[in-house]
Amino acid sequence: MMQDGEAAAAATRLRQLARNPELDASGRAAAYVWLAETRDEHAFKRRCLELALECEPGNRQIQQGLSQLRARAQPAGMPAPATPLDYVPAVVGIEGGINGRASGVFLKASGMVATTSYAVGGVERLQARIEGESAVPARVIRRFPMVDLALLSTPLSLARKPPLTPDALGEGTTAAIAISADGARLRCQLRRHSHDQAGHWLQTNLPPLSLPDAGGIPLYAERGQLLGMLTLNVDAQGNALGLSAAQIADLAQRCQRERQLNPKAALCRACGGLALAASYGGRSCELCGAALEAIDGEQPAPAQREQLMRLYDEQRGGPCPHCGARVGIYRGACLRCGGAAAGDSALGASRGRR
Amino acid sequence: MRRLFKPRAAAAPQPAGTLDLSLRALEGILSAIGVEPAAARMAVESGYGWHFQRGSALIELYLSPEAEGYLQVLSPIMHLPASNLLALYRRLLELNLQLTNAALGLHEDVVYLYHERQLAGLDAAEAEAILRQLSEYADELDDALAAEFGGRLYGRG
Numbered sequence: 001m002m003q004d005g006e007a008a009a010a011a012t013r014l015r016q017l018a019r020n021p022e023l024d025a026s027g028r029a030a031a032y033v034w035l036a037e038t039r040d041e042h043a044f045k046r047r048c049l050e051l052a053l054e055c056e057p058g059n060r061q062i063q064q065g066l067s068q069l070r071a072r073a074q075p076a077g078m079p080a081p082a083t084p085l086d087y088v089p090a091v092v093g094i095e096g097g098i099n100g101r102a103s104g105v106f107l108k109a110s111g112m113v114a115t116t117s118y119a120v121g122g123v124e125r126l127q128a129r130i131e132g133e134s135a136v137p138a139r140v141i142r143r144f145p146m147v148d149l150a151l152l153s154t155p156l157s158l159a160r161k162p163p164l165t166p167d168a169l170g171e172g173t174t175a176a177i178a179i180s181a182d183g184a185r186l187r188c189q190l191r192r193h194s195h196d197q198a199g200h201w202l203q204t205n206l207p208p209l210s211l212p213d214a215g216g217i218p219l220y221a222e223r224g225q226l227l228g229m230l231t232l233n234v235d236a237q238g239n240a241l242g243l244s245a246a247q248i249a250d251l252a253q254r255c256q257r258e259r260q261l262n263p264k265a266a267l268c269r270a271c272g273g274l275a276l277a278a279s280y281g282g283r284s285c286e287l288c289g290a291a292l293e294a295i296d297g298e299q300p301a302p303a304q305r306e307q308l309m310r311l312y313d314e315q316r317g318g319p320c321p322h323c324g325a326r327v328g329i330y331r332g333a334c335l336r337c338g339g340a341a342a343g344d345s346a347l348g349a350s351r352g353r354r
Numbered sequence: 355m356r357r358l359f360k361p362r363a364a365a366a367p368q369p370a371g372t373l374d375l376s377l378r379a380l381e382g383i384l385s386a387i388g389v390e391p392a393a394a395r396m397a398v399e400s401g402y403g404w405h406f407q408r409g410s411a412l413i414e415l416y417l418s419p420e421a422e423g424y425l426q427v428l429s430p431i432m433h434l435p436a437s438n439l440l441a442l443y444r445r446l447l448e449l450n451l452q453l454t455n456a457a458l459g460l461h462e463d464v465v466y467l468y469h470e471r472q473l474a475g476l477d478a479a480e481a482e483a484i485l486r487q488l489s490e491y492a493d494e495l496d497d498a499l500a501a502e503f504g505g506r507l508y509g510r511g
Binding site: 100117121122143145146147148193196200201232233234235241269270271272287288289290327328330331335338 | 397433434435436438439440441443444460462463464505506509510511
Protein backbone atom coordinates (compact mmCIF):
# COMPACT_ATOMS: atom_id res chain seq x y z
CA MET A 1 0.00 0.00 0.00
CA MET A 2 2.79 2.41 0.98
CA GLN A 3 4.73 1.50 -2.15
CA ASP A 4 1.78 2.77 -4.16
CA GLY A 5 2.27 6.22 -2.69
CA GLU A 6 -0.73 5.97 -0.42
CA ALA A 7 1.28 6.55 2.72
CA ALA A 8 -1.29 8.88 4.28
CA ALA A 9 -4.11 6.37 3.96
CA ALA A 10 -1.88 3.63 5.27
CA ALA A 11 -0.85 5.77 8.24
CA THR A 12 -4.49 6.45 9.10
CA ARG A 13 -5.33 2.74 8.96
CA LEU A 14 -2.25 1.83 11.02
CA ARG A 15 -3.15 4.46 13.66
CA GLN A 16 -6.62 2.95 13.91
CA LEU A 17 -5.12 -0.51 14.31
CA ALA A 18 -2.60 0.67 16.89
CA ARG A 19 -5.40 2.16 19.00
CA ASN A 20 -7.80 -0.72 18.57
CA PRO A 21 -8.39 -2.12 22.05
CA GLU A 22 -9.53 -5.43 20.54
CA LEU A 23 -6.09 -6.00 19.07
CA ASP A 24 -3.59 -7.64 21.43
CA ALA A 25 -0.47 -5.79 22.63
CA SER A 26 1.74 -7.52 20.08
CA GLY A 27 -0.56 -6.52 17.23
CA ARG A 28 -0.70 -2.91 18.38
CA ALA A 29 3.07 -2.83 18.73
CA ALA A 30 3.43 -4.14 15.17
CA ALA A 31 1.04 -1.43 13.94
CA TYR A 32 3.20 1.26 15.56
CA VAL A 33 6.36 -0.25 14.05
CA TRP A 34 4.78 -0.11 10.58
CA LEU A 35 3.47 3.39 11.29
CA ALA A 36 7.06 4.48 11.92
CA GLU A 37 7.86 3.54 8.32
CA THR A 38 5.23 5.86 6.85
CA ARG A 39 7.26 9.02 7.48
CA ASP A 40 10.91 9.99 7.30
CA GLU A 41 11.09 12.33 10.29
CA HIS A 42 13.37 11.03 12.99
CA ALA A 43 11.20 12.30 15.87
CA PHE A 44 8.09 10.66 14.43
CA LYS A 45 9.82 7.31 14.02
CA ARG A 46 11.14 7.49 17.55
CA ARG A 47 7.73 8.38 18.97
CA CYS A 48 6.14 5.44 17.12
CA LEU A 49 8.75 3.01 18.43
CA GLU A 50 8.35 4.38 21.96
CA LEU A 51 4.61 3.71 21.73
CA ALA A 52 5.32 0.26 20.30
CA LEU A 53 7.62 -0.48 23.19
CA GLU A 54 4.95 0.61 25.65
CA CYS A 55 2.64 -1.98 24.08
CA GLU A 56 5.26 -4.69 24.16
CA PRO A 57 8.04 -3.73 26.61
CA GLY A 58 9.95 -7.00 26.24
CA ASN A 59 10.30 -6.89 22.43
CA ARG A 60 14.06 -6.91 21.74
CA GLN A 61 13.72 -5.88 18.09
CA ILE A 62 11.80 -2.75 19.03
CA GLN A 63 14.31 -2.02 21.81
CA GLN A 64 17.17 -2.33 19.34
CA GLY A 65 15.43 -0.17 16.75
CA LEU A 66 14.79 2.51 19.34
CA SER A 67 18.39 2.32 20.61
CA GLN A 68 19.67 2.79 17.06
CA LEU A 69 17.42 5.80 16.52
CA ARG A 70 18.54 7.35 19.80
CA ALA A 71 22.19 6.61 19.10
CA ARG A 72 21.86 8.50 15.82
CA ALA A 73 20.43 11.48 17.68
CA GLN A 74 23.10 11.52 20.38
CA PRO A 75 26.18 13.70 20.24
CA ALA A 76 29.33 11.96 19.05
CA GLY A 77 31.24 10.17 21.78
CA MET A 78 28.18 9.41 23.89
CA PRO A 79 27.63 5.68 24.20
CA ALA A 80 24.13 4.41 23.50
CA PRO A 81 22.36 3.18 26.63
CA ALA A 82 22.94 -0.47 27.34
CA THR A 83 19.59 -2.30 27.27
CA PRO A 84 18.78 -4.37 29.18
CA LEU A 85 20.92 -3.37 32.14
CA ASP A 86 22.44 -6.43 33.79
CA TYR A 87 22.21 -4.80 37.23
CA VAL A 88 19.64 -2.80 39.18
CA PRO A 89 20.88 0.75 39.81
CA ALA A 90 20.20 1.91 43.37
CA VAL A 91 19.08 5.34 42.18
CA VAL A 92 18.18 7.17 38.98
CA GLY A 93 18.83 10.88 38.36
CA ILE A 94 15.87 12.81 36.96
CA GLU A 95 16.51 16.04 35.09
CA GLY A 96 14.25 18.56 33.37
CA GLY A 97 11.43 18.73 35.92
CA ILE A 98 9.81 21.96 37.06
CA ASN A 99 11.59 21.97 40.42
CA GLY A 100 15.07 21.03 39.32
CA ARG A 101 17.08 17.86 39.68
CA ALA A 102 15.53 14.92 41.49
CA SER A 103 16.20 11.31 42.28
CA GLY A 104 14.14 8.30 41.33
CA VAL A 105 14.08 4.56 41.68
CA PHE A 106 13.32 1.63 39.37
CA LEU A 107 10.07 -0.14 40.20
CA LYS A 108 9.88 -2.73 37.48
CA ALA A 109 12.21 -4.61 35.19
CA SER A 110 10.41 -2.92 32.29
CA GLY A 111 12.13 0.34 33.23
CA MET A 112 9.32 2.08 35.13
CA VAL A 113 10.76 4.68 37.51
CA ALA A 114 9.18 6.47 40.50
CA THR A 115 10.00 10.01 41.59
CA THR A 116 8.05 12.85 43.19
CA SER A 117 5.18 14.66 41.52
CA TYR A 118 6.63 17.87 42.99
CA ALA A 119 9.88 17.34 41.08
CA VAL A 120 8.34 16.90 37.64
CA GLY A 121 5.28 19.19 37.89
CA GLY A 122 3.50 19.50 34.56
CA VAL A 123 6.53 18.48 32.49
CA GLU A 124 6.02 15.30 30.49
CA ARG A 125 9.40 14.71 28.84
CA LEU A 126 12.45 14.41 31.06
CA GLN A 127 15.87 12.83 31.14
CA ALA A 128 16.87 9.88 33.29
CA ARG A 129 20.50 9.41 34.18
CA ILE A 130 22.24 6.43 35.72
CA GLU A 131 25.80 6.68 36.92
CA GLY A 132 28.13 5.32 34.28
CA GLU A 133 25.48 5.38 31.54
CA SER A 134 24.41 8.07 29.10
CA ALA A 135 21.18 9.94 29.82
CA VAL A 136 18.04 8.49 28.27
CA PRO A 137 14.66 10.13 27.65
CA ALA A 138 11.99 9.49 30.25
CA ARG A 139 8.29 10.22 29.93
CA VAL A 140 5.81 10.81 32.71
CA ILE A 141 3.05 8.23 32.33
CA ARG A 142 1.03 9.06 35.43
CA ARG A 143 1.18 11.33 38.45
CA PHE A 144 -0.60 10.90 41.77
CA PRO A 145 -0.25 14.39 43.32
CA MET A 146 -2.29 13.35 46.37
CA VAL A 147 0.67 11.25 47.49
CA ASP A 148 3.37 13.17 45.59
CA LEU A 149 4.22 10.31 43.24
CA ALA A 150 5.15 10.44 39.56
CA LEU A 151 5.67 7.33 37.45
CA LEU A 152 8.00 7.51 34.45
CA SER A 153 8.65 5.18 31.57
CA THR A 154 12.17 4.83 30.28
CA PRO A 155 13.57 2.84 27.35
CA LEU A 156 15.76 0.94 29.79
CA SER A 157 14.98 -2.55 30.91
CA LEU A 158 16.58 -4.49 33.71
CA ALA A 159 17.75 -8.07 33.64
CA ARG A 160 16.59 -8.48 37.25
CA LYS A 161 13.55 -7.35 39.22
CA PRO A 162 14.16 -4.31 41.47
CA PRO A 163 14.17 -5.10 45.21
CA LEU A 164 10.68 -3.75 45.85
CA THR A 165 9.27 -5.58 48.86
CA PRO A 166 6.17 -3.73 50.05
CA ASP A 167 6.05 -5.42 53.45
CA ALA A 168 9.68 -4.87 54.38
CA LEU A 169 8.91 -2.14 56.93
CA GLY A 170 8.23 -3.63 60.33
CA GLU A 171 6.48 -2.17 63.34
CA GLY A 172 8.34 0.49 65.31
CA THR A 173 11.40 2.24 64.01
CA THR A 174 13.55 0.94 61.16
CA ALA A 175 17.03 2.13 60.22
CA ALA A 176 17.30 3.17 56.59
CA ILE A 177 19.71 4.77 54.20
CA ALA A 178 18.66 7.30 51.58
CA ILE A 179 20.78 7.39 48.41
CA SER A 180 20.37 10.43 46.18
CA ALA A 181 21.25 10.65 42.50
CA ASP A 182 24.20 12.93 43.20
CA GLY A 183 25.73 10.34 45.53
CA ALA A 184 24.67 11.74 48.92
CA ARG A 185 23.98 9.07 51.54
CA LEU A 186 21.75 10.02 54.44
CA ARG A 187 21.19 7.66 57.35
CA CYS A 188 17.79 8.00 59.00
CA GLN A 189 15.13 6.32 61.08
CA LEU A 190 11.76 5.44 59.57
CA ARG A 191 8.43 4.62 61.08
CA ARG A 192 4.85 4.56 59.89
CA HIS A 193 3.14 7.95 60.16
CA SER A 194 1.02 7.81 63.31
CA HIS A 195 -1.70 10.11 61.89
CA ASP A 196 -1.92 8.42 58.50
CA GLN A 197 -4.58 5.72 58.71
CA ALA A 198 -3.96 4.63 55.15
CA GLY A 199 -0.27 4.02 55.85
CA HIS A 200 0.96 5.93 52.80
CA TRP A 201 3.49 8.06 54.58
CA LEU A 202 6.66 7.24 56.52
CA GLN A 203 7.98 9.58 59.18
CA THR A 204 11.71 10.28 59.10
CA ASN A 205 14.07 12.19 61.36
CA LEU A 206 15.47 14.18 58.41
CA PRO A 207 14.79 17.91 57.99
CA PRO A 208 13.77 18.57 54.36
CA LEU A 209 16.60 21.08 54.00
CA SER A 210 19.05 18.17 54.26
CA LEU A 211 17.69 16.68 51.03
CA PRO A 212 19.98 17.51 48.10
CA ASP A 213 17.31 17.63 45.39
CA ALA A 214 13.56 17.75 44.71
CA GLY A 215 12.89 14.35 46.28
CA GLY A 216 12.35 10.85 44.95
CA ILE A 217 15.37 9.63 46.92
CA PRO A 218 15.02 5.88 47.52
CA LEU A 219 15.08 4.64 51.09
CA TYR A 220 16.74 1.27 51.54
CA ALA A 221 16.83 -1.08 54.50
CA GLU A 222 20.19 -2.41 55.60
CA ARG A 223 19.61 -5.59 53.61
CA GLY A 224 18.88 -3.61 50.48
CA GLN A 225 15.08 -3.82 50.30
CA LEU A 226 13.38 -0.67 49.04
CA LEU A 227 11.30 0.75 51.90
CA GLY A 228 10.06 3.92 50.24
CA MET A 229 11.00 7.22 48.68
CA LEU A 230 11.83 10.53 50.34
CA THR A 231 9.72 13.60 49.52
CA LEU A 232 9.94 17.26 50.52
CA ASN A 233 6.58 17.05 52.30
CA VAL A 234 6.78 17.46 56.05
CA ASP A 235 4.98 16.18 59.13
CA ALA A 236 3.81 18.33 62.04
CA GLN A 237 7.36 18.35 63.48
CA GLY A 238 8.79 19.63 60.20
CA ASN A 239 10.60 16.41 59.28
CA ALA A 240 10.60 15.07 55.74
CA LEU A 241 8.04 12.40 54.90
CA GLY A 242 8.70 9.33 52.82
CA LEU A 243 6.17 7.53 50.65
CA SER A 244 5.96 3.84 51.51
CA ALA A 245 7.06 1.19 49.04
CA ALA A 246 3.70 -0.54 49.51
CA GLN A 247 1.84 2.56 48.35
CA ILE A 248 4.22 3.08 45.42
CA ALA A 249 3.80 -0.55 44.34
CA ASP A 250 -0.02 -0.32 44.60
CA LEU A 251 -0.16 2.81 42.49
CA ALA A 252 2.25 1.42 39.91
CA GLN A 253 -0.08 -1.59 39.54
CA ARG A 254 -3.07 0.73 39.30
CA CYS A 255 -1.34 2.76 36.60
CA GLN A 256 -0.65 -0.38 34.57
CA ARG A 257 -4.26 -1.54 34.95
CA GLU A 258 -5.59 1.86 33.87
CA ARG A 259 -3.36 1.87 30.82
CA GLN A 260 -4.41 -1.65 29.86
CA LEU A 261 -8.10 -0.89 30.31
CA ASN A 262 -7.92 2.44 28.48
CA PRO A 263 -5.13 2.25 25.91
CA LYS A 264 -6.45 5.44 24.28
CA ALA A 265 -6.11 7.48 27.47
CA ALA A 266 -3.42 10.17 27.53
CA LEU A 267 -1.65 11.88 30.40
CA CYS A 268 -3.26 15.13 31.54
CA ARG A 269 -0.31 17.33 32.37
CA ALA A 270 -2.34 19.38 34.83
CA CYS A 271 -3.72 16.68 37.13
CA GLY A 272 -1.50 13.75 36.19
CA GLY A 273 -4.47 11.48 35.49
CA LEU A 274 -5.16 9.47 32.34
CA ALA A 275 -7.77 11.34 30.31
CA LEU A 276 -9.88 9.86 27.52
CA ALA A 277 -11.46 13.10 26.32
CA ALA A 278 -8.90 13.83 23.58
CA SER A 279 -9.58 10.49 21.90
CA TYR A 280 -13.23 11.56 21.50
CA GLY A 281 -12.31 15.03 20.28
CA GLY A 282 -12.72 16.70 23.69
CA ARG A 283 -10.55 19.67 24.56
CA SER A 284 -10.71 19.42 28.36
CA CYS A 285 -9.60 16.69 30.73
CA GLU A 286 -12.66 14.87 32.07
CA LEU A 287 -10.90 14.44 35.42
CA CYS A 288 -9.89 18.04 36.25
CA GLY A 289 -11.23 20.25 33.46
CA ALA A 290 -7.81 21.49 32.32
CA ALA A 291 -7.25 22.18 28.63
CA LEU A 292 -5.67 19.18 26.91
CA GLU A 293 -2.77 19.66 24.55
CA ALA A 294 -2.76 18.14 21.08
CA ILE A 295 -0.41 15.20 20.64
CA ASP A 296 2.57 16.14 18.46
CA GLY A 297 2.05 15.32 14.82
CA GLU A 298 -1.47 13.98 15.31
CA GLN A 299 -4.71 15.48 14.03
CA PRO A 300 -7.28 16.00 16.81
CA ALA A 301 -10.05 13.42 16.68
CA PRO A 302 -13.43 14.73 15.49
CA ALA A 303 -15.70 15.57 18.44
CA GLN A 304 -17.98 12.65 19.36
CA ARG A 305 -20.66 14.44 21.32
CA GLU A 306 -22.46 11.43 22.78
CA GLN A 307 -19.27 9.92 24.18
CA LEU A 308 -18.09 13.28 25.45
CA MET A 309 -21.35 13.95 27.30
CA ARG A 310 -21.04 10.56 28.96
CA LEU A 311 -17.38 11.20 29.74
CA TYR A 312 -18.05 14.66 31.15
CA ASP A 313 -20.87 13.14 33.19
CA GLU A 314 -23.52 15.46 31.80
CA GLN A 315 -26.33 12.97 31.37
CA ARG A 316 -27.01 11.93 34.92
CA GLY A 317 -30.00 13.29 36.78
CA GLY A 318 -32.75 15.59 35.65
CA PRO A 319 -32.43 19.20 34.56
CA CYS A 320 -32.26 22.11 37.00
CA PRO A 321 -35.71 23.76 37.20
CA HIS A 322 -34.08 27.21 36.91
CA CYS A 323 -31.50 26.89 34.14
CA GLY A 324 -32.06 23.43 32.69
CA ALA A 325 -28.44 22.34 33.21
CA ARG A 326 -27.77 18.71 34.13
CA VAL A 327 -24.46 19.43 35.75
CA GLY A 328 -25.65 18.43 39.23
CA ILE A 329 -26.24 19.88 42.66
CA TYR A 330 -24.02 20.58 45.63
CA ARG A 331 -25.37 21.57 49.02
CA GLY A 332 -28.86 21.91 47.62
CA ALA A 333 -27.95 24.30 44.80
CA CYS A 334 -27.44 23.83 41.08
CA LEU A 335 -23.74 23.84 40.26
CA ARG A 336 -24.34 25.93 37.15
CA CYS A 337 -26.70 28.68 38.29
CA GLY A 338 -26.66 28.36 42.08
CA GLY A 339 -30.46 28.15 42.17
CA ALA A 340 -32.03 26.10 44.96
CA ALA A 341 -32.79 22.55 43.95
CA ALA A 342 -36.54 21.82 43.93
CA GLY A 343 -35.79 18.33 45.18
CA ASP A 344 -32.99 15.88 44.82
CA SER A 345 -35.03 13.80 42.42
CA ALA A 346 -35.27 16.70 39.96
CA LEU A 347 -31.54 17.16 39.70
CA GLY A 348 -30.15 13.76 40.42
CA ALA A 349 -28.99 13.44 43.99
CA SER A 350 -26.13 11.25 42.91
CA ARG A 351 -24.16 14.29 41.76
CA GLY A 352 -24.05 15.91 45.16
CA ARG A 353 -21.30 13.62 46.33
CA ARG A 354 -21.03 14.72 49.90
CA MET B 355 13.88 26.24 38.94
CA ARG B 356 10.56 27.87 39.69
CA ARG B 357 8.83 29.69 36.90
CA LEU B 358 6.74 32.81 37.07
CA PHE B 359 3.12 32.12 36.24
CA LYS B 360 2.84 35.00 33.83
CA PRO B 361 6.11 35.51 31.99
CA ARG B 362 5.92 38.71 29.96
CA ALA B 363 8.20 37.76 27.12
CA ALA B 364 7.13 40.68 24.92
CA ALA B 365 8.20 43.34 27.41
CA ALA B 366 11.61 44.94 27.12
CA PRO B 367 14.06 43.80 29.79
CA GLN B 368 14.57 46.19 32.66
CA PRO B 369 17.97 47.92 32.65
CA ALA B 370 20.26 46.14 35.11
CA GLY B 371 20.61 49.20 37.33
CA THR B 372 16.85 49.65 37.75
CA LEU B 373 16.37 45.96 38.54
CA ASP B 374 19.09 46.18 41.17
CA LEU B 375 17.26 49.12 42.74
CA SER B 376 14.01 47.11 42.84
CA LEU B 377 15.88 44.14 44.24
CA ARG B 378 17.47 46.21 47.01
CA ALA B 379 14.11 47.80 47.83
CA LEU B 380 12.41 44.43 48.08
CA GLU B 381 15.18 42.95 50.21
CA GLY B 382 14.81 45.96 52.51
CA ILE B 383 11.08 45.28 52.72
CA LEU B 384 11.71 41.60 53.55
CA SER B 385 14.18 42.54 56.29
CA ALA B 386 11.65 45.03 57.67
CA ILE B 387 9.04 42.30 58.03
CA GLY B 388 11.49 39.93 59.72
CA VAL B 389 12.53 37.72 56.79
CA GLU B 390 16.24 37.20 56.13
CA PRO B 391 16.43 37.80 52.33
CA ALA B 392 19.54 35.72 51.66
CA ALA B 393 18.17 32.71 53.52
CA ALA B 394 14.81 32.97 51.75
CA ARG B 395 16.22 33.29 48.20
CA MET B 396 15.40 30.57 45.69
CA ALA B 397 16.49 29.94 42.13
CA VAL B 398 14.04 31.10 39.45
CA GLU B 399 14.08 31.08 35.66
CA SER B 400 14.19 34.86 35.40
CA GLY B 401 14.19 37.67 37.93
CA TYR B 402 14.36 36.85 41.63
CA GLY B 403 12.42 34.62 44.01
CA TRP B 404 12.09 34.12 47.76
CA HIS B 405 10.06 31.74 49.87
CA PHE B 406 9.35 31.65 53.58
CA GLN B 407 6.75 30.62 56.14
CA ARG B 408 4.24 33.06 57.65
CA GLY B 409 2.27 31.13 60.24
CA SER B 410 1.20 27.89 58.59
CA ALA B 411 1.28 29.48 55.13
CA LEU B 412 4.12 29.07 52.67
CA ILE B 413 4.66 32.37 50.88
CA GLU B 414 6.51 32.71 47.58
CA LEU B 415 7.62 36.09 46.21
CA TYR B 416 8.80 36.78 42.70
CA LEU B 417 10.33 39.91 41.25
CA SER B 418 9.98 39.99 37.48
CA PRO B 419 12.77 41.51 35.39
CA GLU B 420 10.65 43.55 32.93
CA ALA B 421 10.76 47.30 32.36
CA GLU B 422 7.88 47.87 34.77
CA GLY B 423 8.92 45.64 37.62
CA TYR B 424 6.21 43.44 39.07
CA LEU B 425 5.89 41.83 42.45
CA GLN B 426 4.09 38.49 42.54
CA VAL B 427 3.13 37.05 45.89
CA LEU B 428 1.55 33.63 46.06
CA SER B 429 0.77 30.93 48.52
CA PRO B 430 0.19 27.31 47.49
CA ILE B 431 -2.83 26.05 49.43
CA MET B 432 -3.68 22.47 48.54
CA HIS B 433 -3.52 19.79 45.88
CA LEU B 434 -6.76 19.18 44.02
CA PRO B 435 -8.80 16.32 45.45
CA ALA B 436 -9.67 13.38 43.23
CA SER B 437 -13.43 14.00 43.18
CA ASN B 438 -16.11 16.67 43.44
CA LEU B 439 -13.99 19.11 41.46
CA LEU B 440 -16.86 21.00 39.89
CA ALA B 441 -18.18 21.93 43.32
CA LEU B 442 -14.69 22.95 44.40
CA TYR B 443 -14.19 25.09 41.30
CA ARG B 444 -17.51 26.83 41.96
CA ARG B 445 -16.52 27.46 45.58
CA LEU B 446 -13.17 28.92 44.50
CA LEU B 447 -14.93 31.31 42.13
CA GLU B 448 -17.37 32.33 44.86
CA LEU B 449 -14.48 32.92 47.27
CA ASN B 450 -12.65 34.98 44.64
CA LEU B 451 -15.38 37.61 44.86
CA GLN B 452 -15.03 37.78 48.64
CA LEU B 453 -11.25 38.23 48.76
CA THR B 454 -9.62 41.66 48.83
CA ASN B 455 -6.35 42.18 46.97
CA ALA B 456 -5.98 38.46 46.38
CA ALA B 457 -7.30 35.85 43.99
CA LEU B 458 -7.60 32.10 44.03
CA GLY B 459 -6.28 30.22 41.05
CA LEU B 460 -5.03 26.89 39.82
CA HIS B 461 -1.63 25.95 38.47
CA GLU B 462 -1.38 22.31 37.43
CA ASP B 463 -2.91 20.44 40.36
CA VAL B 464 -2.36 23.05 43.06
CA VAL B 465 -4.77 25.73 44.34
CA TYR B 466 -2.94 29.04 44.90
CA LEU B 467 -3.72 32.34 46.53
CA TYR B 468 -2.22 35.06 44.39
CA HIS B 469 -1.50 38.78 44.43
CA GLU B 470 0.36 40.87 41.86
CA ARG B 471 1.17 44.53 41.63
CA GLN B 472 3.68 46.89 40.06
CA LEU B 473 6.74 47.62 42.14
CA ALA B 474 6.48 51.36 41.61
CA GLY B 475 5.35 53.03 44.83
CA LEU B 476 5.50 49.87 46.93
CA ASP B 477 6.77 50.52 50.44
CA ALA B 478 7.48 48.27 53.42
CA ALA B 479 4.15 48.99 55.13
CA GLU B 480 2.16 48.06 52.04
CA ALA B 481 4.27 44.97 51.37
CA GLU B 482 3.75 43.83 54.93
CA ALA B 483 0.01 44.39 54.61
CA ILE B 484 -0.07 42.32 51.41
CA LEU B 485 1.88 39.47 53.02
CA ARG B 486 -0.16 39.57 56.22
CA GLN B 487 -3.45 39.49 54.36
CA LEU B 488 -2.38 36.70 52.02
CA SER B 489 -1.06 34.67 54.96
CA GLU B 490 -4.33 35.12 56.87
CA TYR B 491 -6.38 34.07 53.86
CA ALA B 492 -4.12 31.06 53.31
CA ASP B 493 -4.33 30.06 56.96
CA GLU B 494 -8.10 30.27 56.93
CA LEU B 495 -8.79 28.72 53.56
CA ASP B 496 -6.41 25.77 53.53
CA ASP B 497 -7.99 23.89 56.40
CA ALA B 498 -11.53 24.90 55.42
CA LEU B 499 -11.17 23.78 51.80
CA ALA B 500 -9.35 20.57 52.69
CA ALA B 501 -12.00 19.73 55.29
CA GLU B 502 -14.85 20.30 52.86
CA PHE B 503 -13.46 18.79 49.69
CA GLY B 504 -10.59 16.55 50.78
CA GLY B 505 -7.28 17.09 49.05
CA ARG B 506 -3.79 17.17 50.49
CA LEU B 507 -2.50 20.40 51.99
CA TYR B 508 0.48 21.66 49.99
CA GLY B 509 3.77 20.23 51.25
CA ARG B 510 2.10 18.08 53.91
CA GLY B 511 1.47 14.38 54.11
